[in-house]
Amino acid sequence: MSRDKADIWCPECKWRPTPECRWVCTPRCGTVWNTFWTRGVCPGCAVKWTHTACLACQKFSPHEAWYHHRDPDAGAQVADPASLEA
Ligand SMILES: [Zn+2]
Ligand SMILES: [Zn+2]
Numbered sequence: 036m037s038r039d040k041a042d043i044w045c046p047e048c049k050w051r052p053t054p055e056c057r058w059v060c061t062p063r064c065g066t067v068w069n070t071f072w073t074r075g076v077c078p079g080c081a082v083k084w085t086h087t088a089c090l091a092c093q094k095f096s097p098h099e100a101w102y103h104h105r106d107p108d109a110g111a112q113v114a115d116p117a118s119l120e121a
Contacts, residue, residue: 041102043071043091058088074098 038081047096058070066079075084086095 041104042067043101044103045089045091045094046096046100047094048092050089052090056090058084058090061083070098071101 042051046078052069052071054069056069057067059077060066060068060077063082064077064079066077068078070084070087075087076082077084081090085098087098088095
């Protein structure tokens with residue numbers, strides 16, 4: 036079982052949700068759950084929430100934007116000079 040070690044935090048304010056945090060599937064089925072357990076999928080009606088509201092700053096961000104993957108090769112240059120050509 037390979038689980039990626041992504042940090043989860045709000046891309047707007049860097050608030051980190053805790054396991055105790057809850058989101059509500061509204062106005063749909065009203066299920067209350069932690070959306071990061073299911074990667075944004077409501078366990079009640081199976082709808083996938085592509086955007087997740089921050090409980091701290093109230094802003095919606097794409098669910099995937101909350102995951103910040105740590106590069107195992109920290110320090111490696113990602114930018115390719117050739118890709119900078121206009
Ligand atoms: Zn639902
Ligand atoms: Zn936020």
